[in-house]
Amino acid sequence: MADRACGDCGLCCKLMGVEAIDKRPHSWCPHFRKAQGCAIYTDRPKACADFSCYWLQAEGLDDRWRPDRARFVLHREHGGQTLIVEVDPASPQAWRQEPFHSTFRAWAAQGAPKGLSLNVLVGRRAFEILPDRDVDLGEVREMPA
Ligand code: SF4
Numbered sequence: 001m002a003d004r005a006c007g008d009c010g011l012c013c014k015l016m017g018v019e020a021i022d023k024r025p026h027s028w029c030p031h032f033r034k035a036q037g038c039a040i041y042t043d044r045p046k047a048c049a050d051f052s053c054y055w056l057q058a059e060g061l062d063d064r065w066r067p068d069r070a071r072f073v074l075h076r077e078h079g080g081q082t083l084i085v086e087v088d089p090a091s092p093q094a095w096r097q098e099p100f101h102s103t104f105r106a107w108a109a110q111g112a113p114k115g116l117s118l119n120v121l122v123g124r125r126a127f128e129i130l131p132d133r134d135v136d137l138g139e140v141r142e143m144p145a
């Protein structure tokens with residue numbers, strides 16, 4: 001387990017939806033304070049308290065991968081079988097930059113034999129990253145207006 005802290009990142013407080021407080025994805029949570037973090041930290045919803053992005057956990061990902069710098073949040077879904085790259089729609093090409101993209105391809109190659117998949121979400125649109133290509137899955141998500 002990597003020994004990292006969120007610092008003043010906070011990008012999950014923009015990109016992730018939080019049903020308990022009716023917070024929509026892709027817009028800043030009204031409780032988020034830049035450089036201070038969550039204004040309701042001790043009373044924040046369980047979903048927030050439980051969330052830990054993959055950058056916090058993974059070995060070998062340096063500070064370029066910190067979500068507010070990389071402009072995407074990595075997290076696991078489907079019981080850990082899918083790694084999601086949730087991209088900030090304000091920086092829709094962030095996942096195609098290096099060192100990220102070639103690393104995603106390498107992860108796809110390592111994960112494929114174990115049945116793991118790697119999906120990129122940019123607003124409504126999704127891509128699957130395979131070892132040798134990216135597949136545009138089209139607009140797969142309903143986003144709240
Ligand atoms: S995206 Fe990750 S590093 Fe950034 S605040 Fe959320 S959990 Fe912490």
Ligand code: SF4
Nearest residue numbers: 013029031032038048
């Ligand atoms: S309640 Fe706090 S931790 Fe949860 S999204 Fe809002 S600012 Fe972030």
